[in-house]
Amino acid sequence: TTIDNAEADNPIDALNGSFSTRVLLGRRDDEVLEVYARTLIELICRRVPEPCPLLLSISIREHSNEMFRGILREIEEHRVW
Numbered sequence: 001t002t003i004d005n006a007e008a009d010n011p012i013d014a015l016n017g018s019f020s021t022r023v024l025l026g027r028r029d030d031e032v033l034e035v036y037a038r039t040l041i042e043l044i045c046r047r048v049p050e051p052c053p054l055l056l057s058i059s060i061r062e063h064s065n066e067m068f069r070g071i072l073r074e075i076e077e078h079r080v081w
Contacts, residue, residue, distance in 0.1 A: 001025075001026055001057055001058070001059040002023060002025065002026030002027050002030070002033050002057070002058045002059070003023070003024045003025040003026055003055065003056065003057050003058075004021050004022065004023055004024065004033065004034065004037035004055075004056045004058060005021065005022050005024055005053060005054070005055055005056075006019060006020070006021045006037040006038060006040065006041035006053070006054045006056060007019065007020060007041065007052075007053035007054065008041070008045055019038050019041050019042060019045070021034045021037040021038050021041070024055075026058075032063045033058050033060075036056075036058055036060075036068060036071075037054075037056050037058065039068075039072070040054065040056060040072075040075065041054050043072065043075065043076065044075075047079070
């Protein structure tokens, strides 16, 4: 399990800005998990009127494009934010 913090660098203009992620706990050597965190914060910031920082706990045994697309579909469908 890895816990990442993800947030817009400029919260006032989160839709057009850049995003930062950092590992708070867990694997710091897995760049894929940081890509997942950044993709998730972008997805949520595009749909939330006032985006705020996001704390993510990511626990994945094996990475695959299909698995991550499935996670994105589930998050989008259920709008967990």
